[in-house]
Amino acid sequence: METPENNKTRFGFGLTKGRQIDYDANDKKLCRFVVENEPSLLLCIGCGGCTATCTAAGFTDFNFRKLHHLLRRGEVFNLEKSMKNCMLCGKCKLVCPRGVNTRNVIFSLKRAFKMTDFSKTQ
Amino acid sequence: MKYYDPFILPFTIGLYFIFTFLVVKYAIWIFRLPKPDLIKIGKGFFTVKTFSATKEVFMESLLHRKVFKVNPVLGYMHMSLAMGWFLLILFGKIGTLSFSQDFFNPVHYAIFFKFFEPEDPHFFYSKTYYFLMDTFLLFILTGVGLAVFKRFRSKIFGLKKTTKTKLGDKFALSALWLIFPFRLLAESFTSGLHHSGHYLTGSLGIFFAGFLPLEMLVYPSWWAYSLALGVFFVALPFSRYTHIPTEMFLIFLRNYGIKTGNEFSGFSQAEILSCSRCGICIDKCQLTVAGCENAQPVYFLQDLRNNELTPELAMNCLQCGRCEEFCPVGIDIKKLRLIPRNELTSDNADFGYLPAAETRKAEVVFFAGCMTHLTPGIKKAMKNILDQAEIDYWFLDEDGGVCCGRPLILAGEMDSARQLIDYNRKLIFDSGAKILVTSCPICLKVFKKEYHLDVEILHHSEFILRLVEQGQIRLNKQLTRIAYHDPCELGRGSGIYDEPRNLINKTGTLVGSETEREQALCCGNSLGSFRLSAAHADHIMKDALDSLSTGNPDILATSCPLCKKTFSKAGKIPVKDIAELTAEAMSSNKDSIPEKKDFPEKNMDFAECRVCELEEEII
Numbered sequence: 170m171e172t173p174e175n176n177k178t179r180f181g182f183g184l185t186k187g188r189q190i191d192y193d194a195n196d197k198k199l200c201r202f203v204v205e206n207e208p209s210l211l212l213c214i215g216c217g218g219c220t221a222t223c224t225a226a227g228f229t230d231f232n233f234r235k236l237h238h239l240l241r242r243g244e245v246f247n248l249e250k251s252m253k254n255c256m257l258c259g260k261c262k263l264v265c266p267r268g269v270n271t272r273n274v275i276f277s278l279k280r281a282f283k284m285t286d287f288s289k290t291q
Numbered sequence: 292m293k294y295y296d297p298f299i300l301p302f303t304i305g306l307y308f309i310f311t312f313l314v315v316k317y318a319i320w321i322f323r324l325p326k327p328d329l330i331k332i333g334k335g336f337f338t339v340k341t342f343s344a345t346k347e348v349f350m351e352s353l354l355h356r357k358v359f360k361v362n363p364v365l366g367y368m369h370m371s372l373a374m375g376w377f378l379l380i381l382f383g384k385i386g387t388l389s390f391s392q393d394f395f396n397p398v399h400y401a402i403f404f405k406f407f408e409p410e411d412p413h414f415f416y417s418k419t420y421y422f423l424m425d426t427f428l429l430f431i432l433t434g435v436g437l438a439v440f441k442r443f444r445s446k447i448f449g450l451k452k453t454t455k456t457k458l459g460d461k462f463a464l465s466a467l468w469l470i471f472p473f474r475l476l477a478e479s480f481t482s483g484l485h486h487s488g489h490y491l492t493g494s495l496g497i498f499f500a501g502f503l504p505l506e507m508l509v510y511p512s513w514w515a516y517s518l519a520l521g522v523f524f525v526a527l528p529f530s531r532y533t534h535i536p537t538e539m540f541l542i543f544l545r546n547y548g549i550k551t552g553n554e555f556s557g558f559s560q561a562e563i564l565s566c567s568r569c570g571i572c573i574d575k576c577q578l579t580v581a582g583c584e585n586a587q588p589v590y591f592l593q594d595l596r597n598n599e600l601t602p603e604l605a606m607n608c609l610q611c612g613r614c615e616e617f618c619p620v621g622i623d624i625k626k627l628r629l630i631p632r633n634e635l636t637s638d639n640a641d642f643g644y645l646p647a648a649e650t651r652k653a654e655v656v657f658f659a660g661c662m663t664h665l666t667p668g669i670k671k672a673m674k675n676i677l678d679q680a681e682i683d684y685w686f687l688d689e690d691g692g693v694c695c696g697r698p699l700i701l702a703g704e705m706d707s708a709r710q711l712i713d714y715n716r717k718l719i720f721d722s723g724a725k726i727l728v729t730s731c732p733i734c735l736k737v738f739k740k741e742y743h744l745d746v747e748i749l750h751h752s753e754f755i756l757r758l759v760e761q762g763q764i765r766l767n768k769q770l771t772r773i774a775y776h777d778p779c780e781l782g783r784g785s786g787i788y789d790e791p792r793n794l795i796n797k798t799g800t801l802v803g804s805e806t807e808r809e810q811a812l813c814c815g816n817s818l819g820s821f822r823l824s825a826a827h828a829d830h831i832m833k834d835a836l837d838s839l840s841t842g843n844p845d846i847l848a849t850s851c852p853l854c855k856k857t858f859s860k861a862g863k864i865p866v867k868d869i870a871e872l873t874a875e876a877m878s879s880n881k882d883s884i885p886e887k888k889d890f891p892e893k894n895m896d897f898a899e900c901r902v903c904e905l906e907e908e909i910i
Contacts, residue, residue: 172471253641256694258661
């Protein structure tokens with residue numbers, strides 16, 4: 170059987186994974202949990218200030234804005250791995266023009282991944 | 292049987308119950324202590340530590356010295372109940388020993404001496420004995436009176452709010468309040484009947500004999516006294532009054548050198564049960580200002596004890612340490628709050644991505660920290676000062692750098708933080724520096740506590756003061772009036788109060804404020820808090836700013852970038868860091884006129900573009 174990686178490299182061409190957003194298949198449970206714990210996340214205007222100042226983003230592709238985006242969509246498949254990059258330093262919280270408590274968003278996600286009913290979805 | 296009557300049963304049963312309960316409980320705690328702590332007890336037991344612990348028990352558990360410091364009336368109330376009761380028991384026992392010449396007379400004989408010997412028999416110094424017993428009883432009764440009064444009007448005790456009680460507490464509280472009035476009645480009735488008793492019980496006895504059928508009342512009153520005692524003893528383990536014996540136990544453990552660890556142990560159990568729920572922390576906790584009703588240490592410890600702790604409560608704490616400063620029991624509340632946090636997270640961050648950074652050899656390493664990077668004014672000033680003093684330094688995190696690890700520790704993620712600590716530690720170690728300077732108190736604390744470095748770790752205020760004293764930089768004193776805000780992590784966290792003040796006195800005039808040093812208020816933006824909303828944090832900030840502005844200063848100085856950023860937001864008064872003040876005083880000419888009051892400095896960074904500040908209020 171051909172793996173996606175093989176597809177990618179064949180003759181320099183390949184099939185990319187479908188990019189459509191399937192809201193029926195996506196899991197919004199995690200998003201609900203986080204918003205319940207940190208309602209200020211709903212105030213986000215997606216300005217990206219958090220990502221611009223992020224310490225971890227200097228070394229990795231960790232991106233709070235993208236993380237939030239995917240979370241709201243329910244595409245939570247890679248979040249747990251991504252979370253491990255965060256240093257919780259709080260610079261993002263300080264620069265947020267909307268006063269979103271970003272540290273608690275990350276912490277709520279960490280809490281969720283420790284709970285069994287959320288880790289099953291991974 | 293000699294010295295026996297059925298009415299003593301409630302008291303005796305209660306006493307044996309509480310005795311067995313406590314012995315079993317303490318044995319379990321000691322059993323659950325980690326091994327190094329057990330060794331500490333073993334080593335310290337036959338040393339002077341036991342004596343100092345006994346002295347501390349006397350000062351704190353009986354005299355309540357620390358409560359006196361908070362408020363004298365509150366202190367008197369606690370002292371009269373504890374010391375008075377202790378003296379009543381002690382002298383009661385001595386009196387019965389002197390009279391009966393029997394060392395092994397039962398415990399209840401001393402407690403109900405008046406019942407068994409109603410005629411006030413004569414023995415060695417018996418007149419003094421009866422006088423003292425009446426005095427001690429009166430002493431306690433004044434305390435009980437104050438305690439009842441406190442329930443309705445807590446203001447005269449310096450408490451704006453008093454603790455909300457639980458059912459078990461109400462039960463024990465009522466029993467405790469009734470014990471001594473019942474004793475007074477029982478002794479007075481007996482005295483009235485037998486024409487005995489000293490100034491209190493004797494006179495009351497004559498008074499009651501005038502209009503009451505004392506023959507019928509004497510026996511029931513002794514039953515009531517015994518019952519009140521019995522009920523109190525049985526309710527004690529299930530109420531806040533467990534603190535009475537447990538605090539003594541805790542003081543001994545603490546004197547042997549045991550500290551709160553990163554996990555729950557027998558010691559932390561003792562700490563939790565030592566909380567007397569006196570409510571002193573309620574007013575001192577700044578979450579009260581923000582309108583949070585149930586997050587104060589007293590409720591946190593109560594929920595922890597009852598296994599009802601919610602994640603919200605565990606995460607809602609500024610970690611400013613103000614409660615610990617005032618806690619009469621000296622519970623390590625900050626540390627206890629981090630333990631449940633650890634249980635909430637997976638603590639599995641992976642910082643394997645960090646590159647092998649290059650080190651530079653230098654005499655001094657300067658670590659700005661994340662927060663300083665958000666206040667570039669401080670960074671610039673520090674560079675300026677270090678260049679002026681011609682220091683051979685290496686700016687470790689000039690290009691951003693890596694977090695010090697303290698924010699992760701505050702989230703309860705010790706293992707994750709360890710990776711960052713190791714990373715930074717290697718960098719500092721490889722530089723071969725002798726001094727590590729940081730302009731962030733949050734980093735300073737973790738450098739001192741967790742890094743185990745071989746270098747001298749200084750806060751920039753200490754370092755700059757040293758440079759000034761050694762004559763490496765010269766400052767021109769100006770006429771500005773400066774108020775100083777003690778950052779929590781620097782003051783209470785690291786005990787640095789004087790260095791920034793000395794430095795301010797060299798650049799301007801220091802103005803005092805209402806809450807200073809150990810009592811300083813938190814700016815509200817602490818990294819310790821995860822649950823506090825921006826609007827709530829603003830309440831705390833404004834409250835702290837009001838208290839700092841009492842001296843009507845021109846400038847507010849602080850030595851923490853996070854505090855600076857928080858206070859600047861209000862836009863009321865220019866906020867400057869110690870480094871910025873120094874840099875200004877350094878560059879200005881001697882003849883220059885004092886600076887005019889200007890607007891809060893605009894930082895170039897992104898943070899200041901708070902577009903919709905008003906909408907934060909909606910949160």
